[in-house]
Amino acid sequence: MMKQPAATPSRFAPLFRAGLISGVAVAAVAFPLVGAGGLGTKSFSTAVATHQDLRTVQPAQTTYVYAADGRTLLTMFYEEHRKYVPISEISPYVQQAIVAAEDTRFYRHHGVDPKGVARAFVANQQAGGVSQGASTLTMQYVRMALRDGAQTPTQALEATQQTGVRKVREMRIAMDVEKEMTKAEILERYLNSAYFGHRAYGIYSAAEIFFSKKPADLTPLESATLAGLVKAPSEYDPASSDQKDATDRRNYVIDRMRDMGYLSSAQAADFQRQPITLKLTTPPNDCVSIDTKYNSWGFFCDYLKAWWAKQPAFGANWYERLAKLRRGGYTIVTSIDPRVQQVAEEQTASRESTGSPFAHGIVLVEPGTGRVKAMAVNRKYSLDQDQNYPHSNPALRGKIKGNYPNTVVPLLGGGDLPGYQAGSTFKMFTMLAALKAGLPLSTEYNAPHRIVSIYPGGGGGPADCGGLWCPSNASGAMSGRQTMWSGFGKSVNTYFVWLEQKVGADKVVALAEELGLNWRTEVDIRQASPQKRKEWGAFTLGVSDVNPLEMAGAYAAVAADGRYCEPLPVLSVSNPDGTPATYTAEDGNVVPVAKGRCHQVFSPEVARAATDAARCPTGDTPARGSCGGWSTADSVRGIVGRPVAGKTGTTDSTRSAWFVGYTPELAAASFISDPDNPSNAVGDGQSNKPIDAVANTLKGALKDQPIRKFPAPTALV
DSSP states (O other), X not given: OOOOOOOOHHHHHHHHHHTSSOHHHHHHHHSTTOOTTHHHHOOOOOSOOSHHHHTTOOOOBOEEEEOTTSOSEEEEEOSXXXXXXXXXXSOHHHHHHHHHHHXXXXXXXXXXXXXXXXXXXXXXXXXXXXXXXXXXXXXXXXXXXXXXXXXSHHHHHHHHSOOHHHHHHHHHHHHHHHHHSOXXXXXXXXXXXXXXXXXXXXXXXXXHHHHSSOGGGOOHHHHHHHHTTTTOTTTTOTTSSOOHHHHHHHHHHHHHHHHTTSSOHHHHXXXXXXXXXXXXXXXXXSGGGSOGGGTTHHHHHHHHXXXXXXXGGGOSSHHHHHHHHHHBOOEEEESOOHHHHHHHHHHHHHHSOTTSSSEEEEEEEOTTTOBEEEXXXXXXXXXXXXXXXXXXSTTTTTTSBOSXXXXXXXXXXSSSOOOEEOGGGGHHHHHHHHHHTTOOTTOOEEEOSBOOOSSBOOSSSTTEETTEEOOBOSSGGGOXXXXXXXXXXXXXXXXXXXXXXHHOHHHHHHHHHHTTOOOOSHHHHHHTSTTTGGGOGGGGGTOSEEOHHHHHHHHHHHHTTTEEEOOBOEEEEEOTTSOBXXXXXXXXXXXXXXXXXXXEOSOHHHHHHHHHHHTTTTTOOOSSSOOOSOOSOTTHHHHHOSOOEEEEEEOGGGSSEEEEEEOSSOEEEEEEXXXXXXXXXXXXXXXXXXHHHHHHHHHHHTTTSOOOOOOOOSSOO
């Protein structure tokens, strides 16, 4: 058989000019893999099927996370680091360079370049397969949009696999696109979709990663360098040790820019003599990449992720929601206050070193909104545990490292960690339940040193009296006639066990749940069950595990006149177009996801009465009653320098110590405990650390702010 002469571009040009054949028709012979019936019979499952669909396709974009000031960048979340920018914010040199590098006839064709198709036909005939693609910028954009619109792996494969069928489909859609979009719009979408290597998706991240610039500020030389990367990002990566290939490719683009009249010969020659000079930037990604000077903010970031994963507004399940976080291009302004956070960090770090097995943390919540203003702990947020200290649990020492100083365990709340027993801070829930039931602050009881309760005993232990639970006070000085003021101020166990019996332990547990407490251990879940909660007498002494985020949120409700707000880590969440991210509430209303979720748990009079008694532990003076002469944290009022309420809490053998305090503006919960080994007692000498941390943090956080007073109770006194 005589070999047919190779086709040349000139064979097709007259036909194109005459309009007798189209790019799609030529593709049938230009690409050997397309058979006679392939164009019509091939079925695609890709989600994006027409040019109209392309308008709705948005490539993955980076989510930016800021502190409450809207300026301090905490971190980013992304699968593909990309920020969409309009063509008006992209240097004209970039636009010229990408056209010169990828499609010199971009402004003359209508989506498919006849000469390019003809060249591909020649090359593919000679190669016996697809060796040259003839892709215009429009076709490349279509391919990227089909890829970004894919909903399954099969659809993604169909959008990118090297087949003639895919090429023909791109051509058809590209010609339709050119009828609907301007060249500027196509170029804008292309530049925001293209991959430039080095984890840079789109021109914004390419300018940032390679040159630490905005796209509008790129020079002709930098633009040529970036435009040269699109063809083969890894091969031409200028950040590699050998820049020869990258330089050759850049110079090729400069030559094309000169040929197209974008550069003069002198400019081109001058640029080609210059080396590639980079100013590399590595954008942070996720919580572990937070800047070292904000390292402890990683625990707040981790809480933000946990909160996000629970929001139905971002998907049907946690997988979809976290995918939205990494691909949705949101702007999140968090609730964390840089100044308050710094004060909190200084207070925890100065009282317990990062090398201690005892975690000392603090959380601050704003009453009335639930916004979390600070989360600090004496740990470094890091996955690297190579240099961590030995585990504090003797049974695990030598087998695994301890979680200090480096850890990503959610020590402050927001995750699945059970938390720490909070001791007598739970007496607040008993007092609130009693006040809610109508018992006044003056409710008096001659508290003995030990009380035989109505609740089942402790299995023969020291608090078991004939099968009944019989707890005692911490000291004999607590015995005698007490009211809620003095009983709370001195933390009299027997008074609050008696008070709990009057209102019912089940009512106290239910109120704590309404204030945001959750049960995570098997023991707590069993004791809080409807069948057991009436017998959970020890609840008032804080035997349940909780975290400081929950406790700060619960006490914040007392400061907010009984209005409980779920802890909230954000001030605003904006979509890429700047509109608020929203969800549809049960009542059908559309609500911003950043809006507080608040509800009234008890009346303002109950809250004000409880606050009046809660001023006693801090050394403050209540408006209506007497604290009985002494209290458990009487230094707090003098340190804070303004009206303050709160409660201390320690567990058996002081395995953990707590203080939860609040002013009208802020609620703070601090603890010290060993999360690796809860049996490792912190000791009585450590119990003042949470007290001092809360007092000094409130003092620093509220510095220079007007002093606000607590409203005095008018009832329940």
